[in-house]
Amino acid sequence: MKPEHARLDGIRAVLFDLDGTLVDTAPDLGNALNLQRARHGLAPLAADVIRPQASHGARGLLALGFDLKPDDPRFAAMREEFLQLYADNICQASRPFPGVPELLDALEARGYKWGVVTNKPARFTEPLMSVLDLAERAACIVSGDSCPQPKPHPAPMLVAARRCDALPAQCLYLGDAERDVQAATAAGMPALVAAWGYLGAEDAPHAWGAHAQIHHPLDTLDYLPA
Template identity: 50%
Template structure:
């Protein structure tokens, strides 16, 4: 099997790639439903839209179109409830912390490029200890345009002082892959995120499809990784 192209930095989407934010987003949505006399919805009904923003969450949770009267008030209340618990139950996906530890150990820069607004992104990453470790953080309101526009990816590459072709963008939504491709970066679709049966991942045009964070290592320059002294436990167990 030929070796994949070799990147010198990793750019991660946030929701559904770096972090499993579903518990707090779904918790906030069900709290909002409770305020309106509605019973909680099961996680499986809401998780497919977790990566698609607050409007998608409210639309799925209340079966309302965004142009419905009162929709924006519901969305704003949902965001307030979510901010109050932004890092309560959110954790990294299995294997992601070990990957980041290795990147930090090898001096390989990594960053976050998300459509989540900065007023949610920054406290979340700070609460969980990722903010001081990330080489760059580009939020959904850092620029006027968001993914799938390539602008956020290009800005992240600029902040890393690397060409887009030297970076690999990892995401769990088609807009992530489109943004990365339009920017000229390598792209990986993360199956461990919030991809559902409605998604046609192989049609997205990603350079690769991965099922575990450890697989990102195959796309990094081996000279940067160096000789890994021991096989990580998460790679050995396949957890």
């Protein structure tokens, strides 16, 4: 469907997933994983191997780096070790994706509120957004531990809508993972798949039920009222 035939009416706010949609955090997440692998006598993994797992957080990265599942007795300690390494190096190379700064400028110029809904815990989300000078600009930052249930549960999406003084149907959500679309759909929000994000070969974004899939952040503007 072409953008001119898919424009969404009544949108007042645009909400973003963080890792893989708003900010390219894969370099720092990958660095933390490779620092941990080095501690355990393992060779580093290539960036292009790590990148597709970057949206899946510690669980996905530990599965990749150590073949660890959450029911493994070592998982909790390894997860905390990974998270501490990440916290110690949280914004060395993370940057907004190309086109994101221009998109945020355009949204603000047109009077749209924007915010973040992420499964990343607040201990990482808040300093990352602050270092990137995005925290003060965002109408809301809903982290993975802001609500009892993270995405794909709709609760974080509904909290974000309220903080933006908008109904869920007046919010457009952008994300690069299936759970992002599931959460938006469950909350009654239209969703766009951010195809520039951390999609893996096994992902099938065309089957997630999103309003559309876009390949550059500024394509978002094609779906907003003129």
